[in-house]
Amino acid sequence: MxxxxxxxxxxxxxxxxxxxxxxxxxxxxxxxxxxxxxxxxxxxxxxxxxxxxxxxxxxxxxxxxxxxxxxxxxxxxxxxxxxxxxxxxxxxxxxxxxxxxxxxxxxxxxxxxxxxxxxxxxxxxxxxxxEPEELELDNYAIEALRVLVVDDSSMARKHIVRVLNNMGITQITTANDGKAAAELFQATGEAFDLIVTDYNMPEMDGRELISHIRNDRQNTFIPILMVTSESNETRLDQVQQAGVSAICDKPFEPQNVKEILFRVLNG
Known part of the structure; x- marks a missing residue:
């Protein structure tokens, strides 16, 4: 409290x-x-x-x-x-x-x-x-949760990492675009419990990264949270079709994120 x-x-x-x-x-x-x-x-x-x-x-x-x-x-x-x-x-x-x-x-x-x-x-x-309160999950030990954060903005990455750290999530790997994330995903043997990604990025954007994970890597189970300032409904529909688990607006509000993570990780 x-x-x-x-x-x-x-x-x-x-x-x-x-x-x-x-x-x-x-x-x-x-x-x-x-x-x-x-x-x-x-x-x-x-x-x-x-x-x-x-x-x-x-x-x-x-x-x-x-x-x-x-x-x-x-x-x-x-x-x-x-x-x-x-x-x-x-x-x-x-x-x-x-x-x-x-x-x-x-x-x-x-x-x-x-x-x-x-x-x-x-x-x-x-x-x-x-003064954050730690996220409590039924299916995961929060300190063991492995997260990949993908964003081409270093300030955005730092902010997202800090919000997640405040919830008790400490095992966080970062990537500065979708292509780097895809390479990390493959190199680590897909050893992540959650991916948090931006939409608009060079090399490979968030939709393409999701499509790569769901289709090329045939990984349909890992939760993927998109954090984006994108407002174009057509583009967001494409993200939904690609297989995103949830979409969160920027600013990255801690309470909103906590509710979304509880839903997608306990689901």
Missing amino acids: TSLKIEDLSILLVEPSSTQLKVIIKHLKEEGIASIEGADSGNSALMILSDYKPDLIISSMYLPDMTAAEMIVKIKANEELNDVPFMLISSETRFSALDPIRQAGVVAILPKPFDHDNLRRALRSTIEFI
Whole structure:
């Protein structure tokens, strides 16, 4: 049982609009959060972070000196800060703008204006990320579960691995695209209990990897979880037909992932 509560969170809020800053602070205070530090630019946020490590960073997409995507790259490059959960609040809807944020590993992306219930859920996801509860399975000893994580984004791989580590899964092998994963799968004698893969990758994408495992390798039993920001229904239907066990959206929310893993691994 987690001891950290939503009202205990310390938050760095990066928002250039004073009006929007007040609106978001009002919502956070309604959740009982009192420790909120404000910044109006990316550089001012980085300066604050050099002296103060919050429990959560909440940011707008477009800042006077950089985008949230550029800021999160700088944060993830800092070993002392790369484990701080990051939440985006933005009216941006373009896939090309949001995908780098999703790939970086964030706890939530909320629209602007956002629904207060969605904010509360995102804050709960933050708590789960900071103080995770171990996944309990009927058919596997969690510490013995062997997982292959496949993603061409190093930040996404690190985020997924950390979420899985937090659940008690430690035997994790990574690959940076489907082709490398297929080679690992063959070289290890298919010694994995679960594959977690992205969709959009060079060399061999997620759908092709699933098809290779199900058809070329004739392995129909290993659970395959696809974690993707893909929204094209036709392409997702093709993934379903290829034999994926479950599809999970990016951001990779711990509680959602835990429920999916419990279903596919106990099924």
